[in-house]
């Protein structure tokens with residue numbers, strides 16, 4: 094495929110931060126600028142890949158053999174199908190990303206690999222992905238599914254998340270799970286973090302940050318696992334002449350009874 098190399102692409106930028114080779118000079122220049130502004134990016138994207146592995150392991154332990162990864166980025170660098178197939182090559186993985194370039198490149202990278210598909214789709218309106226022929230071919234009648242939305246929720250409004258998660262709930266069989274990371278409100282309220290938020294918003298990127306009570310309102314009819322809404326990203330940030338610890342991300346797993 095032909096790539097528009099006049100602008101960076103999120104999937105390829107993530108690939109670069111993760112040490113992958115599926116990126117171009119335009120992506121590396123942008124990625125390096127972000128790292129100059131926020132050096133912890135490199136640590137954080139790698140931490141999040143570790144989370145994918147733990148989620149897939151826990152889904153497997155719950156008997157889940159089918160996963161839909163929304164807002165997945167490129168299928169490289171220990172992304173979902175790679176860690177899943179290390180556990181069991183029979184796990185079925187459907188990747189979904191809204192970005193056409195990421196989807197086309199993702200499909201090219203996967204080639205004819207078994208038990209995995211990459212679809213262009215919107216996590217806000219997930220039925221298109223769930224009912225796609227590729228998904229049905231992989232999942233068959235199986236609706237016991239694990240969903241993941243990692244580093245994605247801030248790109249969706251409350252209304253989109255509520256509608257999306259309700260659709261997933263109605264489609265899925267009891268026992269299905271949904272795991273999500275959700276950037277915390279401190280991105281907005283801490284001046285040091287807020288300058289990054291303003292850059293996203295200047296670029297017209299939806300960028301929503303949430304408190305625990307705000308997240309709690311999004312959960313029903315899913316149930317929250319006993320681990321609850323966890324603080325998973327304690328980070329030291331500058332605060333005037335000193336520094337302070339803030340939590341930048343929440344993580345939760347939901348289930349259908």
Ligand SMILES: C[S@@+](CC[C@H](N)C(=O)[O-])C[C@H]1O[C@@H](n2cnc3c(N)ncnc32)[C@H](O)[C@@H]1O
Pocket residue numbers: 103104107141142163164165166167189190191192195214215216217242243244245248249
């Ligand atoms: C920050 S990256 C996260 C990639 C991966 N989940 C990870 O944690 O490493 C977010 C990805 O979500 C995609 N995305 C943004 N909005 C989306 C939406 N509404 N539906 C599906 N994908 C979306 C972007 O194109 C991008 O590839």
